Amino acid sequence: MGLGVGLPTCRSLSRAAVAAAVGAGLALSAACGGGGGGGSDRLSVGVLLPGGGASRFGQFDRPLIEQKLRQLCPHCPAPIVAATPEANVQQQQLDALITRGVDVLIVAAIDPKALRSSVEAAHRAGIPVVAYDRLAQGPVSGYVTFDGATVGRLQGEALLTAMGAKAHGGQIVMMNGAVSDPNAGWFKRGALSVLNGRVRIGKSYDTADWRPENAYTDMTGAIAALGPDRIDGVLAANDSLAGAVISAFYASAVRPVPPVTGQDADLAAVRRIVGGEQYMTVYKSYAAEAGAAVRMAVALGRGEPVGSVATATVDSVTTRKIPSVLLPSYPVTVGTIKDTLVKDGIYTIDQICTPKLRSACAKAGLT
Incomplete structure (x- = not known):
């Protein structure tokens, strides 16, 4: 379990005494x-x-x-x-x-x-x-x-912005995190605080164990149930789920992919944002x-x-x-990558801008 051998620590009090002292x-x-x-x-x-x-x-x-x-x-x-x-x-x-x-x-x-x-x-x-x-x-x-409420709110607000005119009455899918993680519910409530009354939620999933393969399966089902042309955006709770959602759209031959949110500013997600596949992530x-x-x-x-x-x-x-x-937390879209993630030293432009993305990076000012 990766618990190697440690060095000696302070033990001048018995555990019972320490517990009593801490409690007091x-x-x-x-x-x-x-x-x-x-x-x-x-x-x-x-x-x-x-x-x-x-x-x-x-x-x-x-x-x-x-x-x-x-x-x-x-x-x-x-x-x-x-x-x-x-x-x-x-x-x-x-x-x-x-x-x-x-x-x-x-x-x-x-x-x-x-x-x-x-x-x-x-x-x-x-x-x-x-x-x-x-x-x-x-x-x-x-x-x-x-x-967490702020994270969800930032995702919801960004999704509405990306949807444009479809932010009024359009249909979305929510790909939430695991029920076992209280943060997932926190994010979801924050997102709903701005989405409720603005868009229709065609499908909403709680992704077991935050596993991308589960999100892929759920998104594939949502596309089949709602129709490939009737999903105007996806509120994905983090970048791993966002990647799975986008893969499901590609596998279902949906082009272009509707706006998809994320969280965690994973390098793969940042590259997807530059390439126009994912709309935003949340940087923490x-x-x-x-x-x-x-x-x-x-x-x-x-x-x-x-x-x-x-x-x-x-x-x-x-x-x-x-x-x-x-x-x-801070929202990141293609226009703010340089002033957030690059400025804070999370990634260099060379890490983000693979040869395939060089023209997109130049267009985004990532030079």
């Missing part, structure tokens, strides 16, 4: 050797991500989390990172980190409900859990994400998210309050007033 809101830095030195700067951090490799979490979040931890806690061992797309495997990984006795956890839950018992076990063991990007159920100590600063999560995790691991990091509170179905950071 007491600082533990003195017992751990004092802030800025000793055990408090040897924090063992466990990080669980819902994907690695070519996924957004592997490309961006993991290295950013590792880099920020080195900055904030230079004497801390490297974080113990485990990534998987499988909910049951992630629960096993979380249980293994609890048994190992890490000081603090950063968890991007695949299935927030399924992780509840493990989050409760971490709480009993005195291990604070920072929910990352997705709000896990159970007694999490902090939460860092992007404002992963550096800001990783930075806030690590600051929160280090504070919690040292037994310090997170009030200086958290700017809001959020309720889950199990826990009220979770200290939270809700970060902003």
Whole structure:
């Protein structure tokens, strides 16, 4: 499960004592050797991500989390990172980190409900859990994400713009995320806040496990049910789903493809935007998210309050007033790629502009 051998951490208090102290809101830095030195700067951090490799979490979040931890806690061992797309495997990984006795956890839950018992076990063991990007159920100590209502609203507004005159009474398909992910419902509600009353929703799907192959199957069914010429736009919740939607249109010989939204600013999606296949994506600063999560995790691991990091509170179905950071998001269309993704160093023009896209890049000012 990718949980290699870690370095020693602060354990001058028993787990029961740590749990009691955390529950009472007491600082533990003195017992751990004092802030800025000793055990408090040897924090063992466990990080669980819902994907690695070519996924957004592997490309961006993991290295950013590792880099920020080195900055904030230079004497801390490297974080113990485990990534998987499988909910049951992630629960096993979380249980293994609890048994190992890490000081603090950063968890991007695949299935927030399924992780509840493990989050409760971490709480009993005195291990604070920072929910990352997705709000896990159970007694999490902090939460860092992007404002999902804003993400959905940006997607809905962009889709209406792209539809032009068809934004008044036209028909769309909604390709939402997984029901198990509370963010998916958040995005959907944000989108509906601007779409309701403006367009007809011919089909709406909740994509099991966020899997593109499921979105492809659903989109193929929507094209067959509604008719290839009667879909004026698609609200796709992220870029992976957007890619599957576009592939389904191509497989059904639909040309041109109607406007399709996305999220995450995947490189493949940015190239599709340049090439005119996808209308927009939503850019979220992963550096800001990783930075806030690590600051929160280090504070919690040292037994310090997170009030200086958290700017809001959020309720889950199990826990009220979770200290939270809700970060902003930004719409990206072909005309704003240079001033957002390129300017922020997410991608270079050379990465975006493959030989096939050179003329489209020149037209978009990506030179």
